[in-house]
Amino acid sequence: xxxxxxxxxxxxxxxxxxxxxxxxxxxxxFLLTKYKNHVVNLVAKHLPYHHVEETAQEVFIRxxxxxxxxxxxxxxxxxxxxxxxxTCYDFWRAHYRSRELPVSSLSEKHREWLETVISxxxxxxxxxxxxRKEARELxxxxxxxxxxxxxxxxxxxxxxxxxVKEVAKLLGWSAANVKVRSFRSRxxxxxxxxxLSDKEVIV
Amino acid sequence: MKxxxxxxxxxxxxxxxxxxxxxxxxxxxxxxAKVMSHIRNLGPMNFQMDFSAIFRRLAWRLTPAxxxxxxxxxxxxxxxxxxxxxxxxxxxxxxxxTFVTEQLWGV
Numbered sequence: 613x614x615x616x617x618x619x620x621x622x623x624x625x626x627x628x629x630x631x632x633x634x635x636x637x638x639x640x641x642f643l644l645t646k647y648k649n650h651v652v653n654l655v656a657k658h659l660p661y662h663h664v665e666e667t668a669q670e671v672f673i674r675x676x677x678x679x680x681x682x683x684x685x686x687x688x689x690x691x692x693x694x695x696x697x698x699t700c701y702d703f704w705r706a707h708y709r710s711r712e713l714p715v716s717s718l719s720e721k722h723r724e725w726l727e728t729v730i731s732x733x734x735x736x737x738x739x740x741x742x743x744r745k746e747a748r749e750l751x752x753x754x755x756x757x758x759x760x761x762x763x764x765x766x767x768x769x770x771x772x773x774x775x776v777k778e779v780a781k782l783l784g785w786s787a788a789n790v791k792v793r794s795f796r797s798r799x800x801x802x803x804x805x806x807x808l809s810d811k812e813v814i815v
Numbered sequence: 816m817k818x819x820x821x822x823x824x825x826x827x828x829x830x831x832x833x834x835x836x837x838x839x840x841x842x843x844x845x846x847x848a849k850v851m852s853h854i855r856n857l858g859p860m861n862f863q864m865d866f867s868a869i870f871r872r873l874a875w876r877l878t879p880a881x882x883x884x885x886x887x888x889x890x891x892x893x894x895x896x897x898x899x900x901x902x903x904x905x906x907x908x909x910x911x912x913t914f915v916t917e918q919l920w921g922v
Binding site for chain 1 (some may be wrong): 825826827829830831832833834835836837838839840841842846847849850851853854855857858859860
């Protein structure tokens with residue numbers, strides 16, 4: 613049933629894309645309405661909140677400009693997701709070049725939290741202590757220390773749990789490149805977190 | 816230190832959970848109107864077929880087929896024993912009058 617719905621949705625998208633390519637610019641609004649939440653939430657996973665709207669807009673403009681190159685084989689949604697992730701990657705590349713965002717700093721509280729998590733055998737510290745904020749800030753701090761490439765790969769492979777093949781397809785890189793990046797970025801993350809804690813950190 | 820590696824570490828679980836628990840962002844109608852306005856300003860893109868670009872893209876893809884075609888033509892020409900001088904002489908010998916007349920009229 614889901615397959616049928618997906619196929620219907622794809623054929624609907626393809627028809628709209630055909631209209632846009634033939635010059636009906638207003639038809640693009642259908643795609644914008646249908647996929648705006650998907651794109652915004654995808655971008656929000658990778659970027660700070662105050663950059664989400666602007667970047668999501670950039671994603672749709674890029675998608676509009678690239679519509680003639682769209683091939684209807686795998687569907688519009690994965691194609692748009694790929695554009696969204698590449699736009700996020702470009703954002704981080706530009707950001708790391710200019711360093712316009714302040715690098716977050718960690719307090720003693722974050723160190724204590726990390727020590728507790730890696731020492732806790734119950735696997736429940738995160739939820740028991742309600743320290744989501746610390747987890748998020750610690751992660752942001754660590755990701756900030758990595759390069760744009762390492763950051764994207766770490767987020768997609770390590771945190772989202774996508775396969776190497778999926779990430780390679782989304783970012784347009786080779787699978788070997790993603791594999792090597794994934795290994796190196798985890799090593800860097802381990803080193804960063806071990807520097808914070810007295811204990812050995814396995815990530 | 817406790818053994819952490821049982822497929823997925825505690826820290827990884829915690830970081831993944833924190834990563835996934837980012838609040839959902841919703842954009843309003845104003846944002847959508849702004850994006851559409853930007854796209855309308857871009858106007859209909861120049862989606863005309865650029866034949867030179869298509870040719871450049873296809874050129875290398877067609878190379879094996881072209882090489883194969885050249886090889887086939889070469890084999891065919893050898894098998895037909897195509898010798899123009901011989902054919903011309905043959906025509907002259909079989910129908911001399913017509914041939915000479917045509918030569919005179921410059922045909």
